[in-house]
Ligand SMILES: Nc1ncnc2c1ncn2[C@@H]1O[C@H](COP(=O)(O)OP(=O)(O)OP(=O)(O)O)[C@@H](O)[C@H]1O
């Protein structure tokens with residue numbers, strides 16, 4: 331589903347991705363690991379089509395995520411490393427996603443409820459006024475409600491309490507069939523039951539790739 | 543299309559809630575309240591229509607305040623969202639960059655133009671209430687000039703916003719452009735250039751490419767076709783074309799300028815890394 335060939339991305343003289351070659355296929359749940367600054371986020375952003383590569387290419391179901399961003403992103407769910415300070419209220423955010431990405435509001439509410447986030451009580455609150463953990467729960471609920479073939483999480487559990495983490499992994503477990511689940515994490519123990527492939531990165535390259 | 547309007551609508555809603563919008567509306571509302579009084583009292587002395595003098599002053603202040611307000615509030619719209627990683631999240635949905643960018647432009651345009659229009663309407667309503675005769679032709683031309691001025695600076699702001707790395711730099715560039723353009727509407731500066739025996743055509747050209755100066759000459763020529771308050775450049779300009787042509791140019795040119803800059807901004811936005 332995701333094919334990355336010879337992908338190089340530089341920022342100035344800093345090479346963040348150095349000729350990366352890797353494929354991610356259906357029914358794979360991948361733990362993407364590596365030291366800070368290894369290039370994990372850069373790789374994910376390249377998959378989302380945010381970066382113009384210096385060389386090489388990313389193909390998602392044969393499509394280029396920069397040129398065909400709308401088609402590609404129809405099939406992708408993403409939760410970023412840090413929840414952004416979005417000023418829209420939860421209601422407006424759901425409207426944006428409801429109309430822009432055809433995600434059912436009720437389904438977002440359902441997953442939020444499963445994550446113990448009460449959306450109804452915060453409907454008119456600005457997203458950035460939620461607590462760190464609540465923000466992440468909201469973004470996770472959206473990612474699950476947007477029934478995508480590719481789900482990408484850039485360390486989404488940092489602010490979650492242990493209970494919420496369990497809820498999150500339980501929901502993921504129910505949702506991983508027939509999908510690619512790409513999971514950036516620094517804590518392998520936590521996702522051990524969930525993943526069937528471990529990829530390590532360092533200095534902008536893939537250093538190890540094992541299937542379990 | 544629905545995404546375009548969705549983005550414009552949400553941006554408008556977000557702006558209206560923001561503090562800067564409140565300040566912006568209050569500044570315009572407050573100014574016009576001041577000018578009511580000034581305009582009406584002065585009219586008895588000068589024999590002008592009170593409302594027209596009011597509008598004239600309002601327009602003069604607008605030249606200074608409107609551009610900087612638009613620049614300051616808009617220049618950070620894309621670059622600020624990039625800085626704060628809002629773009630990274632909002633653009634992970636299947637929304638085309640075209641819809642996102644132009645949706646933001648439309649939303650911002652409505653945001654900045656509404657209070658201006660509102661103040662104009664209040665002025666007319668007040669004049670009506672006071673029994674002054676309302677100069678409708680002037681009112682509509684002014685509204686058109688304001689529309690054009692707003693779009694010029696909005697386009698410039700989006701252009702800056704699309705390429706700067708951080709919103710602080712964006713703000714700096716915005717101030718710089720504002721100061722430069724403001725400096726070149728100063729009659730003193732232009733007279734100085736004339737004293738220095740600079741080429742007349744060059745002076746006129748510099749005046750004519752500046753949307754602020756164009757706005758100023760056009761606005762004042764509406765009120766005072768004799769141009770007694772105007773200074774030399776306006777004479778030159780209105781000597782070479784009729785007033786009607788000039789007013790037409792001064793609506794079309796800033797509008798085109800704004801569109802061109804906004805379009806260039808879009809091209810840059812599309813070609814650059816998004817986050
Ligand atoms: N926009 C950018 N401009 C300049 N350099 C960047 C940019 N984004 C990333 N980098 C650099 O690229 C390298 C890889 O960064 P990246 O964010 O991909 O690391 P990471 O593996 O996600 O790290 P972490 O575990 O800390 O999240 C770093 O050296 C970083 O400084």
Ligand SMILES: [Mg+2]
Nearest residue numbers: 370371411484
């Ligand atoms: Mg990272």
